[in-house]
Amino acid sequence: MMDDKVNSENPYSRLMAIKKMGIVKNYDEIRQKSVAVVGIGGIGSVVVDHLTRCGIGKLIIFDYDKVELANMNRSFYTPKHARENLSKTDAAKQSLNEINPDVEIIPNNFDITTLENYERMSNILQTQGTTQQDVNQTPRKVDLVISCVDNHAARHAVNQVCLELCLCWFESGVSETAISGHVQFMQPGATACFECAPPLLVAEGIDEKSIKRTDVCSASLPTTMGIVAGILSQNALKYLLGFGEVISYIGYNALKDFFPAIPIQPNLTCSNKLCVQRQAEWAATKEKMVSEAKAA
Ligand code: ATP
Ligand code: ZN
Numbered sequence: 001m002m003d004d005k006v007n008s009e010n011p012y013s014r015l016m017a018i019k020k021m022g023i024v025k026n027y028d029e030i031r032q033k034s035v036a037v038v039g040i041g042g043i044g045s046v047v048v049d050h051l052t053r054c055g056i057g058k059l060i061i062f063d064y065d066k067v068e069l070a071n072m073n074r075s076f077y078t079p080k081h082a083r084e085n086l087s088k089t090d091a092a093k094q095s096l097n098e099i100n101p102d103v104e105i106i107p108n109n110f111d112i113t114t115l116e117n118y119e120r121m122s123n124i125l126q127t128q129g130t131t132q133q134d135v136n137q138t139p140r141k142v143d144l145v146i147s148c149v150d151n152h153a154a155r156h157a158v159n160q161v162c163l164e165l166c167l168c169w170f171e172s173g174v175s176e177t178a179i180s181g182h183v184q185f186m187q188p189g190a191t192a193c194f195e196c197a198p199p200l201l202v203a204e205g206i207d208e209k210s211i212k213r214t215d216v217c218s219a220s221l222p223t224t225m226g227i228v229a230g231i232l233s234q235n236a237l238k239y240l241l242g243f244g245e246v247i248s249y250i251g252y253n254a255l256k257d258f259f260p261a262i263p264i265q266p267n268l269t270c271s272n273k274l275c276v277q278r279q280a281e282w283a284a285t286k287e288k289m290v291s292e293a294k295a296a
Contacts, residue, residue, distance in 0.1 A: 015055055024243050031102075033240045034058035034129040034142045038112060038121075038158055040088050041065070042220060043172050043181075044148030045076035046229035047236070051103075052096045054237060057131035058104040059096070060124060060142060063088040064111040075222045104132060113153045122161050143240060145169035146232065159194035162186065163274045168239065172232050178219035179254040181228035183235065184264065185246050189282030193275040196267035224254050 019027035033056055037044050040063045048059055065088050067081040081091035089107030096105050106128060110117045127139035134140070145167050147158040155171060162169045166188050174181040186193055231250060238244045248263040266279050 024241050026241055029241060030055050030237075031057045032131050032133045033144075034060065034131050035236065035240070036060040036062065036125055036142045036145045038062045038145065038147050039149035039154065040092050041071070041148065041150065042074040042222070042225035043174065043229045043232065044146070045074070045088070045092060046226055047146055047148060047233050048092055048096060049076055049099070050229070050233035051236065052100045052105075054233075055100065056103055056240075057133055058106065058129070060106040060108065060128060061089050061092055062108045062110070062112055062121060063092075064109060067091045073220050073222060074225060113157045118157055118161065121157070122164065125161060125167060126165055141165060141167060144236060146236060147171050148229075148232075155194055159186070159272070160274070163188050163193060163272065163278060166278070170232055170236060172228055174220075174224050174228055176219065178221040178224050181224055181252045182250065183228060183231050183247065184249045185235065185239070188275070189266065189278030189280075191248065192264040192266050193270060193272060193278075195272040196270045196275060197264050221254075224252070227252055227254075 015030075016027060018024050035051060035056060035058070037048050037051075037059060040048055040061050044061075044063070048061060051059060067077045067086050067088055069079060069082045071077050071082070072079060076095070077088070077091055078095075081094075084091075086094070087107070087109040089109045093105045093107045096103060106124075108121070108124065110120065112118060112121045125142050125145065127141075129140045129142035130137055145158060145162055147155060147169060149155060149158070150173065158169060158171070161167070168185070168187045171184045171186060171194060172182065185191060231247070231252070235247050239246045247261060249261065251260045252258075253260075266275065268276070268279065270276055270279075
């Protein structure tokens with residue numbers, strides 16, 4: 001379908017230049033990859049923009065919100081989207097289709113945390129990963145999940161569904177003050193899950209609503225969100241195409257331009273029993289791989 005000659009009329013062929021330069025030899029495999037992005041606000045909308053411009057095969061997007069004029073201090077959405085009263089998922093589909101019509105965009109406009117919608121999401125992640133390029137068109141899981149939501153209830157839902165389906169995922173966020181952010185990679189059993197190393201309010205069992213200040217709006221900077229989104233998209237590409245090293249956890253402090261990076265090990269006594277089970281499965285897989293390597 002696509003000419004891999006590098007020319008200015010075919011944007012995809014420009015991307016293929018990094019294959020020609022030998023940096024990412026299998027770049028064209030990006031067309032067979034499907035990614036689910038949950039939350040397409042300040043971070044997620046930039047991530048879907050990046051992946052679309054990189055020529056990803058399929059994007060499955062989840063968000064329950066509409067575009068508002070208040071969102072214009074972030075990237076991607078336009079006042080026209082707000083005037084047309086569009087959901088973020090429909091507005092994103094519209095814009096992304098214009099940017100790269102080869103990318104299949106599946107919008108899901110619902111709250112992922114209700115019991116019924118959690119099941120809907122689980123079903124979608126489990127069966128709609130198939131891309132148009134897949135030789136075998138049978139239903140399959142998505143290749144990766146990216147979480148760009150802004151609350152713990154939604155993060156818990158993503159954590160749980162990824163543990164259940166054994167899906168790798170990236171967690172991300174920007175602080176209320178907008179001057180720091182983070183990206184964390186989670187592989188069920190192999191790395192910490194969202195509940196292994198809980199943030200304060202999860203550890204203490206505090207109701208999130210009780211600490212959210214209602215009299216102030218969270219600060220928001222398109223710069224901080226753009227930087228976090230860039231790190232996130234870059235690591236998603238590395239994970240999907242298997243080049244470089246996927247970051248375990250990286251923070252970002254905007255005031256000092258400081259990026260602390262640390263591995264976060266799984267917690268053997270994680271409060272999530274499924275996580276503990278996945279850890280045991282992962283340990284057994286590793287043991288098997290070591291004995292097979294010794295036997296070879
Ligand atoms: P603000 O909180 O300042 O109004 P926002 O809602 O756009 O901004 P962002 O941090 O920019 O927040 O983006 C987070 C995105 O995650 C939002 O678009 C929000 O609608 C989405 N989101 C959060 N929780 C859920 C959920 N349970 N189901 C679906 N989407 C969610
Ligand atoms: Zn855990």
